[in-house]
Amino acid sequence: MCPDEALCQRWVSSIREQLNAIASRPKRLLVYINPYGGKRQGKHIYEQKVAPLFAQGHLHTLTEYANYARDHLKTEAELKTFDGVVCVGGDGMFSEIIHGLIWRTQIDGGVDPNCPEESLLPCSLRIGIIPAGSTDCICFATVGTNDPVTSALHIIVGDSQPMDVCSVHHNNTFLRYSVSLLGYGFYGDVLTDSERKRWMGPARYDLSGTVSYLPARGIVGTPRDAARCRSGCVVCQHNGQLLSEKAERYKVDEASDNESDGEWRTIRGKFLAINAASMSCACPLPQGLSHFAHLADGTTDLILVRKCSRFNFLRHLLRHTSKDDQSDSDLELDLQEHGKRQIFSQICRDHPACSCAPAYSSWNCDGEILTHTAIDVRVHCQLIKLFARGIEEPTVFEDLTNPCAI
Numbered sequence: 001m002c003p004d005e006a007l008c009q010r011w012v013s014s015i016r017e018q019l020n021a022i023a024s025r026p027k028r029l030l031v032y033i034n035p036y037g038g039k040r041q042g043k044h045i046y047e048q049k050v051a052p053l054f055a056q057g058h059l060h061t062l063t064e065y066a067n068y069a070r071d072h073l074k075t076e077a078e079l080k081t082f083d084g085v086v087c088v089g090g091d092g093m094f095s096e097i098i099h100g101l102i103w104r105t106q107i108d109g110g111v112d113p114n115c116p117e118e119s120l121l122p123c124s125l126r127i128g129i130i131p132a133g134s135t136d137c138i139c140f141a142t143v144g145t146n147d148p149v150t151s152a153l154h155i156i157v158g159d160s161q162p163m164d165v166c167s168v169h170h171n172n173t174f175l176r177y178s179v180s181l182l183g184y185g186f187y188g189d190v191l192t193d194s195e196r197k198r199w200m201g202p203a204r205y206d207l208s209g210t211v212s213y214l215p216a217r218g219i220v221g222t223p224r225d226a227a228r229c230r231s232g233c234v235v236c237q238h239n240g241q242l243l244s245e246k247a248e249r250y251k252v253d254e255a256s257d258n259e260s261d262g263e264w265r266t267i268r269g270k271f272l273a274i275n276a277a278s279m280s281c282a283c284p285l286p287q288g289l290s291h292f293a294h295l296a297d298g299t300t301d302l303i304l305v306r307k308c309s310r311f312n313f314l315r316h317l318l319r320h321t322s323k324d325d326q327s328d329s330d331l332e333l334d335l336q337e338h339g340k341r342q343i344f345s346q347i348c349r350d351h352p353a354c355s356c357a358p359a360y361s362s363w364n365c366d367g368e369i370l371t372h373t374a375i376d377v378r379v380h381c382q383l384i385k386l387f388a389r390g391i392e393e394p395t396v397f398e399d400l401t402n403p404c405a406i
């Protein structure tokens, strides 16, 4: 609102000028709206909050059934006529979009998505997420807030945030793509058995497993260096550059095998949980499974939780809510307090181990159950791009404890 019309016009033309100067703004978007996600507000959120901000000419579709958007992107969608794809929904809808888009990109480019060794082609269309689901974890991890208008503005100005994607195969069959958490044991059972609370008794497991992995080499950053992935993350930029140069070298010299990637390592044992976190998996609280994981550094954080007492397992889970990582000593001290120890002992007594429980679990792949146990996981560095710019650090204006800011 502005009483002075001339001033108002100056603002409008100034803003238009600025927007026109941004070359990366999308002109035509393909929008999928899940009317049934979260609190069933997707359509309302899009119509009331987002559509009025978008220019005319975008194509929006209400999904008609689960996997409608995925299948449409895989086959029918005229992708060449769009500059980006927007999903209005939650993490499940986002997963549909990446499955459709990645698959289509490989088929169009002559890459076999069923082959676990293939280097996948990056998707050229960026993806926007208008949060309208229940958890909206991916939106939070890439934007820093779950607000439809903020997300719409990131789309309008054409922001770009690269993101790693893991492909998951069983033998030579493609199973799923994952961007957040792959978890076997505890996190698989939370999904399948949450009502029966079987997960409360980790001692019931006797999950003997073999995990083979290729340690990240030559890149910067470790899961314990306390460098959080934030807007303009230098770790992601550096590693993305390094890995794409390496991929180019492989292309030139087909004869070179993966020797220079280093040696595979194998760990055998009994585990309560086997997790691969490709992002911090943080919601506003708790801080996430792997606090210092990066969105686009070409690696996934492997978290192996060996068989331990219930008490220690609960301590491990509680540490996810703290600001530091698993080595946080304050929390250790906290838990030594007599009262808390008593509470945990009570929980453990109330949920005794079930000796008849089967000694297998399921993989939880970004919230979906996988039917196979033996899987191959490969990280594809910066395979997709989002209309986002990563989580931004609070500016001085948001620091209300700073009197200058007020």
Ligand SMILES: Nc1ncnc2c1ncn2[C@@H]1O[C@H](COP(=O)(O)OP(=O)(O)OP(=O)(O)O)[C@@H](O)[C@H]1O
Residues within 6 Å of the ligand: 034, 035, 036, 037, 038, 039, 062, 063, 064, 065, 066, 067, 068, 088, 089, 090, 091, 092, 093, 094, 096, 132, 133, 134, 135, 136, 137
């Ligand atoms: N028209 C539809 N009818 C039924 N299910 C649909 C339809 N469109 C999409 N879906 C499915 O609904 C599921 C849930 O949707 P969505 O992710 O939007 O919300 P949510 O599960 O509440 O949010 P979150 O995943 O963030 O917790 C998705 O797996 C998606 O495949």
